[in-house]
Amino acid sequence: MAAYLICMFGGSLALTVAIELAVAFLLGMRTGRDLFLVVLVNLLTNPPAVLCNWLCSLYLPGYRALPVQIVIEAAVVATEALIYHIFAADRRWTIRRPGRLSLVCNGCSWLLGLLF
Numbered sequence: 001m002a003a004y005l006i007c008m009f010g011g012s013l014a015l016t017v018a019i020e021l022a023v024a025f026l027l028g029m030r031t032g033r034d035l036f037l038v039v040l041v042n043l044l045t046n047p048p049a050v051l052c053n054w055l056c057s058l059y060l061p062g063y064r065a066l067p068v069q070i071v072i073e074a075a076v077v078a079t080e081a082l083i084y085h086i087f088a089a090d091r092r093w094t095i096r097r098p099g100r101l102s103l104v105c106n107g108c109s110w111l112l113g114l115l116f
Contacts, residue, residue, distance in 0.1 A: 009050055
């Protein structure tokens, strides 16, 4: 069971970070500091999202993956957008349109995660 959980959490986090770093780079985040922020934000939001989804699948009768995932992803998008917005207020960061950044990054990682 422990190996399964490590694989589930680690694989999800690695895939999410790789995809969101690529998308953030394409959206104009070019400095190492900005890209490191993307990694830190995902370290904060991905494990709880994966845990919530996994627990829902275990304990909710009639579990429907898509509606639960959409609710969880909406919470993740809002949380990440807020964090990016806080950093975007400081001109030393090159974060533009934090809501769009969060929505596009998470949308891409969620859709590609469905494929894998």
